[in-house]
Amino acid sequence: xxxxxxxxxxxxxxxxxxxxxxxxxxxxxxxxxxxxxxxxxxxxxxxxxxxxxxxxxxxxxxxxxxxxxxxxxxxxxxxxxxxxxxxxxxxxxxxxxxxxxxxxxxxxxxxxxxxxxxxxxxxxxxxxxxxxxxxxxxxxxxxxxxxxxxxxxxxxxxxxxxxxxxxxxxxxxxxxxx
Ligand SMILES: [Zn+2]
Ligand SMILES: [Zn+2]
Numbered sequence: 001x002x003x004x005x006x007x008x009x010x011x012x013x014x015x016x017x018x019x020x021x022x023x024x025x026x027x028x029x030x031x032x033x034x035x036x037x038x039x040x041x042x043x044x045x046x047x048x049x050x051x052x053x054x055x056x057x058x059x060x061x062x063x064x065x066x067x068x069x070x071x072x073x074x075x076x077x078x079x080x081x082x083x084x085x086x087x088x089x090x091x092x093x094x095x096x097x098x099x100x101x102x103x104x105x106x107x108x109x110x111x112x113x114x115x116x117x118x119x120x121x122x123x124x125x126x127x128x129x130x131x132x133x134x135x136x137x138x139x140x141x142x143x144x145x146x147x148x149x150x151x152x153x154x155x156x157x158x159x160x161x162x163x164x165x166x167x168x169x170x171x172x173x174x175x176x177x178x
Contacts, residue, residue: 006077006163006164006165006166007029008022008029008030008031008164009157009160009161011154011157012031012157012161015150015152015153015154015157017128017130017133017148017150017153018035018128018129018130018133019033019034019035019036019128019129019130019133020032020033020034020076020128021034023054025052030075030076031075031076031077031161031164032054032074032075032076033057033074033075033076033126033135034074035128035129036057036126036127036128036135037126037127037129038099038100038102038103038105038107038127039100039105039107039125039127040100040102040103040105042100042101042102042103044057044058044059044100044101044126045057045058045074046058046071049071049082051071051072051073051074051075051078051080051082052073052074052075052078052080054074054075055074056071056072056073056074056082057071057072057073057074057126058070058071058072058101059072059098059099059100059101059107059124060098060099060100060101060104061083061087061096061097061098062096062097062098062099063087063088063096063097063141064087064088065088066085066086066087066088067085068083068084068085068087069083069084069085069101070082070083070096070098071083071084072137075166076146076148076161076164077146077164077165077166078166079144079165079166087141094120094140094141094142095120095122095139095140095141096124096139096140096141097139098124098139107124107125107126108122108123108124108125108139109122109123109124109125109136110122110123111123111136113138113140113143113145114145114147114162115138115143115144115145118138118140118143118145120138120139120140120143120145122138122139122140123136123137123138123139123145123147124136124137124139125137128150132151133148133149133150133151134148134149135147135148135149136148136149144165146162147162148161148162
């Protein structure tokens with residue numbers, strides 16, 4: 001996949017859900033997660049651990065023989081991650097088990113990843129404010145699959161958003177020094 005900036009669709013200006021915001025970085029517009037929670041309502045945002053200057057999304061992760069916290073990039077399509085442990089995955093296990101770091105409620109769901117050639121059937125869910133809108137993230141280690149589910153958002157728009165990915169090289173270019 002080529003690394004290139006993908007413009008945020010203009011239509012999103014009219015249907016941006018609560019819990020997400022637009023942010024300009026060096027003249028380019030990005031979509032950033034502002035607030036997500038577990039099903040019990042505990043905020044998953046971590047003000048202290050920032051990625052590209054914004055609060056990260058903190059989740060509890062069981063990765064085979066080890067467990068700890070994973071801090072996820074709040075930039076939509078960004079794939080930076082920070083760990084406070086070393087994930088030791090078994091040879092066969094490639095799927096993370098994700099839960100709320102506050103109450104331990106599982107965030108896992110059965111849902112097929114839409115990314116080509118992934119085929120994972122496990123994802124984790126981040127709840128946007130209001131209880132209806134959600135972000136689904138593929139739980140297979142290394143897969144960039146993610147899907148924004150917003151009530152009343154046209155399917156075409158949500159498909160376009162699912163296709164936005166920025167990879168590390170590109171991130172370093174635009175976010176260098178942050
Ligand atoms: Zn919780
Ligand atoms: Zn996947």
